Amino acid sequence: MITAIIILSIIGLVSASLLYIISRKFHVEEDPRIDEIESILPGANCGGCGYAGCRNFAEQCVKATSLDSLLCPVGGNEVMKKIAPVLGLEAVEQAPRIAVVRCNGTCENRPCTSHYEGAHSCAVVAALYTGESNCNYGCLGEGDCAAACDFGGITMDPVTRLPRINPDICIACGSCVKACPRNIIELRRKQETRIYVACNNKDKGAIARKACSVACIGCGKCAKNCPNGAITLTDNLAYIDDSLCLLCKECVEGCPTHAIRIDTIDNPSVLTEEKESALC
């Protein structure tokens, strides 16, 4: 009994001193601010900042000479304001952003021309064919974006089969943008009213319109009417620059196919009207 206690104590002592010596010998000098910043960060490890997890972001912050290009999308400006004094830098207020779905191809607007029954993944559908409708650019409805969202901010609407983004949850980390094989989701400024072209179809007007009744046909009317020159037209598709948009709604009213949409805070995703009948 006593021998056992003595032997174990000796092993304990030897190990402890070994550990102590090794920890002194191989001590790595690290900026203590990294730990401090990491403790401020939300710890979501989503990668939305563009770095591999929160610790890597903290390291980048310590290295940086200004916080211009660094933003934790989860914590937003508040967290950046807490980080700035640790580093003795000025926090740069950055406009919060939100993901928007640039497609309004509901079953009514975009008739189904085929039925898909393979693996439920947009990436698989995109590699096979144009999808259940004739639109080469629209949402495929299999929910790769919803699966990619770490925060549960995207749900697939069972009626429209389009993704719905919850503005209270979305922190604009961008994982849905990367997951979408059709590049439909875009991060835009999170304003109370958001105006954007809810279409991604780059085909010529006639082809686009044939596939979907609310497609952007590239007529350019919005670009002509915009008082602030916020709208540009490339590849038969209009694009509204949110930093220039004055929210005058001139384009929304003028769009012949109603491809331009307004999202408001009360009406987070105008895409769905609560209909019980499943159309697709």
Add this chain to the structure above:
Amino acid sequence: MLKTFRIGGIHPKENKLTAQCPVTMVDIPRQVSLMLNQHIGAPAKCIVKKGDLVKVGTLVAEAGGFVSANIHSPVSGTVSKVDQAANAFGVCTPTIVIDTNGDEWEESIDRSTELNETIELSPEEIIQKITQSGIVGLGGATFPTHVKLMPPKEFKPTVLIINATECEPYLTDDHALMLESPEQILVGCRILMKSIGVNHAYIGIENNKKDAIALLEQMAKKYPGIEIVALRTRYPQGGEKQLIDAILHKQVANGALPVSTGAIVQNVGTAFAVYEAVQKNKPLVDRIVTVTGDGIARPGNYRVRLGMPIRELIEVAGGLPSDTSKVILGGPMMGKAISNLDAPIPKGCSGILILNEGHAHRGTPSPCIRCGKCVSVCPMGLEPYLLAKLSENHLFEKAEKESITACLECGCCAYSCPSNRPILDYIRIGKNAVNQIIRSRKQS
């Protein structure tokens, strides 16, 4: 004991409904559409414009690179449009549309049916002729034939293998061609042998085509160096690597070119097209397409002008039955279901398979039960269940280590899965992603 490949494989129900149907000529379509990217490699470059008059065999688009192919007009008439049009999968692709008027052929084309056995051209001239004629692998892969005939210098071809296995269920276009034009095929084979400088060729035919084997064996006596090999019916024997293994008992290493074993493999339809190009000066403007399926009124093997709308060819075969649920371009194993019947027939279309409600649907997927069937049937010796799972979870680096790029997408795994898991769907996206990673690694 008949030869076959050594790893994996399956024997699905053959369903060769049209095996005894002779080749039927189809009327010239009123309009044809020629997609510029109907082959593997760079898309062809259009060299005609709206309003141009063309004849049968006029070059309308020239190869857009070394791995690319010329495209010739399959009809005579006027170019009515050069624009984007939806292909069979609904995807918009640049297309030349020609309105037919009469049937006037280019003067240089010899339209006589006499057999011309004397090969006058030198190997270089043969390859040049094949390049000019826009011939691609007609088994379905549509890889430009001339590229295969010019292997990298470090490889010396020693043998030619003609792939006449037609291992896909339902399809019989190669079978019909062998019964119709055996001598032309053998001359085509001699031409290919001369072009790559080999003295020996095998024609591999599966044993479910006994009449074709007997006929070719009899004819081949006149042509020294050509040996007909009867193979055990087994899918995917028509895969290049599987066929080399079956006939030569040599394995192609992962990532290596098939020519590293000394063999160059060409499809039997390609050999016929080579005969027509070299001996008759006729570019690739038509091909045999099997139209088949259980409810079809007139299933058969039809010789059609390329670019004819799929819908019109189905009409020729008696129209779509009312219970049609799926139309597949190609065979049931490797073919793809299509969503646009107005799309044109491309060079690589060996068959149109029409499935009714009872046959068209996939089963509901349930969890993997680790039975290992997919592993035992995989002809490349891969672990399909694992590759599918890795791809589904975006673990592409691990998938690369598990040799996902060796997958030939034959579908044996999904076919034999008792849980109906969409194994191949996920492997395909994983394979694409890994190929992209490899490409970007090479660039940087």
